[in-house]
Amino acid sequence: GAVVSQHPSRVICKSGTSVKIECRSLDFQATTMFWYRQFPKQSLMLMATSNEGSKATYEQGVEKDKFLINHASLTLSTLTVTSAHPEDSSFYICSAKDGRWAYEQYFGPGTRLTVT
Amino acid sequence: TQLLEQSPQFLSIQEGENLTVYCNSSSVFSSLQWYRQEPGEGPVLLVTVVTGGEVKKLKRLTFQFGDARKDSSLHITAAQPGDTGLYLCAGEETSGSRLTFGEGTQLTVNP
Numbered sequence: 683g684a685v686v687s688q689h690p691s692r693v694i695c696k697s698g699t700s701v702k703i704e705c706r707s708l709d710f711q712a713t714t715m716f717w718y719r720q721f722p723k724q725s726l727m728l729m730a731t732s733n734e735g736s737k738a739t740y741e742q743g744v745e746k747d748k749f750l751i752n753h754a755s756l757t758l759s760t761l762t763v764t765s766a767h768p769e770d771s772s773f774y775i776c777s778a779k780d781g782r783w784a785y786e787q788y789f790g791p792g793t794r795l796t797v798t
Numbered sequence: 799t800q801l802l803e804q805s806p807q808f809l810s811i812q813e814g815e816n817l818t819v820y821c822n823s824s825s826v827f828s829s830l831q832w833y834r835q836e837p838g839e840g841p842v843l844l845v846t847v848v849t850g851g852e853v854k855k856l857k858r859l860t861f862q863f864g865d866a867r868k869d870s871s872l873h874i875t876a877a878q879p880g881d882t883g884l885y886l887c888a889g890e891e892t893s894g895s896r897l898t899f900g901e902g903t904q905l906t907v908n909p
Contacts, residue, residue, distance in 0.1 A: 686840075714895055725804075725886060725902045726841070731895070775840050779895055785829040785848060787888075787897060789840035 685709055686778050688790035695766055696798055703761045703793045705776030711756040712778035716787065717749070720773040732759045756781075766797040801825070802889050804900025811877055812908050819872040819885055819903045827889035830863055830870045831897070835884040877907045 685708040695701050705715055714733050718726040730751050732738045738751035750762040759778075763770055775792040802823045811817055821830070829848045833841035845854050847863035847870060854861045858881075860873040870887055884904050888897040 688840075716895075716897070723904070725899045726888075727899075728896060773838075777840075777897075785831070785846045785890060786843060787831070787895075788843060789833070791840045792838070794838070 684780060684786070684788045686712075686776065686788045686790040688776055688793050690793060691791060692794045692796075694796045694798060697767055698765055700762055700764045701766055701795060703763075703774055703776075703795075705759045705761070705778070705790050707757045707778040707780075707788075710778075710780045710782070712759075713756065713781045714779045715753055715759040716777045716779075717751060717759075717761050718775045718777065720775060720792075722773075726775060729761075763795065766795070768797045771795055771797045802827075802887060802898045802900045804887055804903055806903060807901055808904050808906075810906040810908065813878055814876050815907075817874050817877060817905070819887075819905075820869070821871070821887035821889075821900045822869045823889060823898075824868065825889075826867050826892055827898075828867075828892045829890045830867070831888045831890070832861055832870070832872055833886040833888065835886060835902075841886055874905075877905075879907045879909050881905060882907050 687706045689704045717729045729744045730738045730740045732753040734753045740746045753759040777787045777789045804821045831846045832844045835841040845861045850865045850867045852863045858875045862871045887900040
């Protein structure tokens, strides 16, 4: 149990285009999902917290108009990188918190975004 | 935002040796989680510790949460090459569900 999927696993896009990344909890309902960014050989940096049915809470320094987050259901959250630039190239990882358990967060396999 | 310092950042040892990874903070966490991450993949949850002083064992891995819930350690006994990976500690802030991650420890176990 507690499986989180992400799609796509890899994406290459041209500068100026938008890319949508999906995060799904496959066998549980996730009232809260999180989006992280990870640079090579570094730890995870929280970008935003997404609660089902409400607006996402963004971390300081993260542009909400550039990284659009939608959490329309208890099993799906999406991150859209708008007008992507090469500096947005990174490994994006989502996590989901199972509402039945107080503490555990489960991570997706990540999405490698390359902007050319 | 609460900070979590993890050490060492890099560790290269021989098969059969023991090792300990530390995570320290000046802040109290409601829980602390340990993850292991392989290149190109998401972190995989190893354990969650909640109670101050709690000790949990997972085969050759021993996790401890400090009495004050500000620090934690991961001890691996008789390390094997299959233990190679990035180990991450993450503390859940008392103010909500946000996780604060340590910088990670890249462990390499040489055969």
